[in-house]
Amino acid sequence: MQTHSRNLLALCNRVTTAMAWLSGLLFLIMALYMTADVTSRSLGGPFTGVADTFAAFTLALGGTWALARALSDGSHVRIDLFLPLYSTRIKGYLYTWSMLMAALFGAVLAWQAWVLVDKSAARDALVPQSLVDVPLAIPQAFAAVGYSMFTLQAVVMTLVAITLLFTDHGDLIEDLERHEAGPQI
Numbered sequence: 001m002q003t004h005s006r007n008l009l010a011l012c013n014r015v016t017t018a019m020a021w022l023s024g025l026l027f028l029i030m031a032l033y034m035t036a037d038v039t040s041r042s043l044g045g046p047f048t049g050v051a052d053t054f055a056a057f058t059l060a061l062g063g064t065w066a067l068a069r070a071l072s073d074g075s076h077v078r079i080d081l082f083l084p085l086y087s088t089r090i091k092g093y094l095y096t097w098s099m100l101m102a103a104l105f106g107a108v109l110a111w112q113a114w115v116l117v118d119k120s121a122a123r124d125a126l127v128p129q130s131l132v133d134v135p136l137a138i139p140q141a142f143a144a145v146g147y148s149m150f151t152l153q154a155v156v157m158t159l160v161a162i163t164l165l166f167t168d169h170g171d172l173i174e175d176l177e178r179h180e181a182g183p184q185i
Contacts (some may be wrong), residue, residue, distance in 0.1 A: 064146025
């Protein structure tokens with residue numbers, strides 16, 4: 001069971017790393033595009049007029065697709081004031097609880113995001129104030145995919161933590177956030 005759950009975590013980490021790189025690359029491309037568009041416009045040259053629409057798409061995708069990677073890297077916000085005072089076992093229970101709560105929070109976000117996508121698609125809503133008629137459900141779906149992956153990552157991390165917690169490897173729970181650098185079991 002441990003090997004399967006750790007392999008699933010490694011797979012999720014690879015997928016979320018690719019998503020995070022893609023979102024970062026998208027932000028870089030957007031910055032270059034905006035620079036070229038603004039420079040061309042200020043010099044009296046042509047401009048596309050759709051920079052705001054592309055920026056909104058970039059924010060929808062890039063702002064949510066890196067969330068799962070941040071969770072697995074330990075870049076999420078947590079308060080560690082008393083954590084050093086607890087035993088390894090208590091830390092394991094607290095870590096498992098925090099991942100379970102992250103999964104629940106992510107599930108609510110993903111569910112509501114997909115409901116929003118469904119409603120926008122049903123109404124044939126278009127991106128507002130755009131020169132290009134693009135269905136609003138497209139950028140919303142990008143965000144929903146990011147929230148869904150965040151939820152999946154949190155669920156997998158919870159399952160691995162539970163597996164480790166109830167075996168002789170409970171002290172390895174702290175290594176989950178840095179799986180690639182942590183010991184292999």
